[in-house]
Amino acid sequence: MSVVVGIDFGTLSGRAVVVRAADGEELGAAVHPYTHGVIEDALPASGEPLPPQWALQDPEDWLDVLRVAVPAAVEAAGVAPEAVTGIATDFTASTPLPVLRDGTPLCRVPGLERRPHAYPKLWKHHAAQRQADRITALAAERGEPWLARYGGRISSEWAFAKALQVLDEDPDAYDRCERWIEAADWIVWQLAGVETRNVCTAGYKAIHQDGRHPSPDYLRALDERFTDFVATRLDAPLWPLGARAGSLTAQAAAWTGLREGIAVAVGNVDAHATAPAARVIEPGQMLAVMGTSTCHITLAETLGEVPGMCGVVAGGVVPGLYGYEAGQTGVGDIFAWLVDHAVPPRYHDEARERGLDLHEHLSALAARQEVGRHGLLALDWNNGNRSVLVDHELSGLVVGLTLATRAEDLYRALVEATAFGTRKIVAAFADAGLVVDDFVVSGGLVKNPFVLQVYADVLRMPLHVGGSDQGPALGAAMHAAVAAGLHPDIRAASAAMGRLERDAHVPDPVAADAYDVLYERYERLHDHFGRGGDDVMHALRELRPREVARG
């Protein structure tokens, strides 16, 4: 029996899962929380307070996952460590870090432990917005062809904005940075002992398009000192997903308890790794990884430019297909906001009596309503918008409030708003000639049947539930199986090891008709507040303290 290990490096912890390559059976798993979690308030090494919107991590915490979670998962699986023949990872992204030429994180270089810019910048580090704005504006001004591949906007979360922030704010740290690398690739370096770069993070997070990163000319126009950033710190051959980066080093074997020399797959991103785990592998499929936010992955044989998409990357999800990414910045986060901040005590008491959590209780109440009976319509921009409009300064709106409005009404309206937001994304893809005909959902929200039924009704498509409770770790394990040669390619691995419950929720035609009417109303609000009919959201944003928001 061949067994592989997948490791999902999340925001707060790493999760290792041991999987049978033949059928994807999950034999054992273990989670290890990062000792330093997300470093937001102060740098542990110095106690120095960090500015607003910073979010760092400590790379030692990631290595602890190799040392603790992997052996624990193998033990939980009840298999001999020798049975493991491949290992693969997925990571949050973009989470880049400055390192020396040998891979040593700058923050581990003696004398630099107290330098905030020497640390990895977690995906949710949002302090490089000014740099992102410069990058986008200059690309638009120069007509850089790659800009449209990112929906017209380069995010503050991505590698270039974060590197430029280091240059702006700590030029010495920038000078001492010899390589600028995604944690997704850095962790593979630690496992296999060689620097590799994967096509997925390079494409989605580091503006790699048509065989190259942005040109030296463009970089010079950003900042003279930035001219050679790509050439010296970033550029490298890119490896396709599922490729074998190398073999497990003696050091990594000692950490993990696995055999030296087994296959190590190249890096990958969490949401993208989930696609094959949910059997999303063919053109026309869309995967929605629904959690606090939602990430949409679509596959197609053709290259298209979709307004507001996060990115399109050749082979970015599955070799041989264009992988498109889109997203909604607030989904489960918005429902949680309501539950935490706008639900009166009565509902808390009722939920307790019934042994439900508040989401379950409100969902049960909301599920009883006919479409539209609450008389509400909302825009799902409470955490900004990065789909179609790509404007983080937009905000949420609710219309139709009366003295009879109750918490379950608002809950339902917010769920519907996020479903309308998803429909808007699907429509934007269709308008660009990329028709989605198979909709798969995964992620934490799939455990809420009310939410999924609303989505099925709003989208007027059956919802298939894919993936596993282990989330992206199963997808990573599939890539390990491919890298180890246990399956010929990711399609075969997905067929053998993936999970998909088809038609888990099918649309109700009456509800779908009613939602067509409301969606048309949603679109009008969307365009009025999102496309300049009324720029009140920006005006209100200007009045808010800067440190509070920015999605």
Place this chain on the structure above:
Amino acid sequence: MSVVVGIDFGTLSGRAVVVRAADGEELGAAVHPYTHGVIEDALPASGEPLPPQWALQDPEDWLDVLRVAVPAAVEAAGVAPEAVTGIATDFTASTPLPVLRDGTPLCRVPGLERRPHAYPKLWKHHAAQRQADRITALAAERGEPWLARYGGRISSEWAFAKALQVLDEDPDAYDRCERWIEAADWIVWQLAGVETRNVCTAGYKAIHQDGRHPSPDYLRALDERFTDFVATRLDAPLWPLGARAGSLTAQAAAWTGLREGIAVAVGNVDAHATAPAARVIEPGQMLAVMGTSTCHITLAETLGEVPGMCGVVAGGVVPGLYGYEAGQTGVGDIFAWLVDHAVPPRYHDEARERGLDLHEHLSALAARQEVGRHGLLALDWNNGNRSVLVDHELSGLVVGLTLATRAEDLYRALVEATAFGTRKIVAAFADAGLVVDDFVVSGGLVKNPFVLQVYADVLRMPLHVGGSDQGPALGAAMHAAVAAGLHPDIRAASAAMGRLERDAHVPDPVAADAYDVLYERYERLHDHFGRGGDDVMHALRELRPREVARG
């Protein structure tokens, strides 16, 4: 020492207050709750369920106030009943009832006790909307000159809509109705033994303009059977406010324990009676009676037509001046909605610990914020709009929501929204040449200094706090003093007996500047959603169950 009695007939109870005529000192008071309260669900005499939006009362409950509250107030005052030389009343309006020629309520006629249409229809009876719509549409079609005196819309709350509903739904009850009279006038009939009609209810509630009610031609066009409604059931000489309707009958003296023959003033309406109590008696003054909803009373020497005003009546508040009425359908009601339905347990616990009620706690938190820091803007139409737009099907809106929005932010935004709504009304009057230069507030909300400060800042005017805790009853007592000849007119009575704290809240110039910017934003939302830019509120209203709303 001359003493007078004022009686305020409210929605749920009647309140009698004994007042010294020389200086308005309140010597004693007593409240008597109506045994049947508001009859909304079922008719007590039959148990028959009432349709949605009905609201009836039992006239016997009103007489109980004379029998119970008046003697109790006199006793509490510690004065001899013989010292009382005048009595006056104010009433909710429009609260009309069908009676026989001798004043007997139709619901007291044997055999009619079980007929819902034989009972008084309380102001908040909203089941005559279809009739109101017909009345308005026909008046517009015929170009009736009186329509503009009511802001272009006749309310379902008023006397004609309610009478027409009786005709439509119970023609036999309509036939047996010999007089159709406001409770404000009916109660005076019970006290003085003579039918009188006061200029205030006739003008504001029964379309009396330029010396006449609507013409027989107009009435015939509504319904052939309605042709003689005014001539037979409504028409009568109108008496100015403060006039002596007659003398207390032996019967009423027996009920109240007062002396037979003392002066009884003509009827009045609660909000209008409050004006002189708050020393609002001169042109250019506006009184805002702020409670669950807000009623605005303004005085002017000229006749103007203000969009959306509820009505303008010559001598309707003070003899010799035009009295204008405007209103906001939801004010304290909207704050109470938030407190009851959208505030999480944490705030309830904190308020309890600090010994505050939730309004006080949220107000204290909200008061600390600079203008605009919450990043929110709201429309105050959660209970419809009857100012400027006059559209009960409009609904509330909140924009600017983020994951950082908290209950005190929403509380402040809703308070501000109602203040913007008031500013809109003041501006509409100014646009019609009726400049408000003195703003007086009264009513339940004046006990909240945070609310008043927001209003002062938004209006950029000092707020004067007028009236007394006894509310309109003090105003009624002033009219009793005038009717009894203790003061020559209501101006003199107001000067001697009224209450006004000038400049209780003065605007902060910095806050006022910030609110100017937000008000301009409010106006844009107001016009977009209220004037057809986006009719989504109506579309959403159509989807809601009819019985829930309708303001």
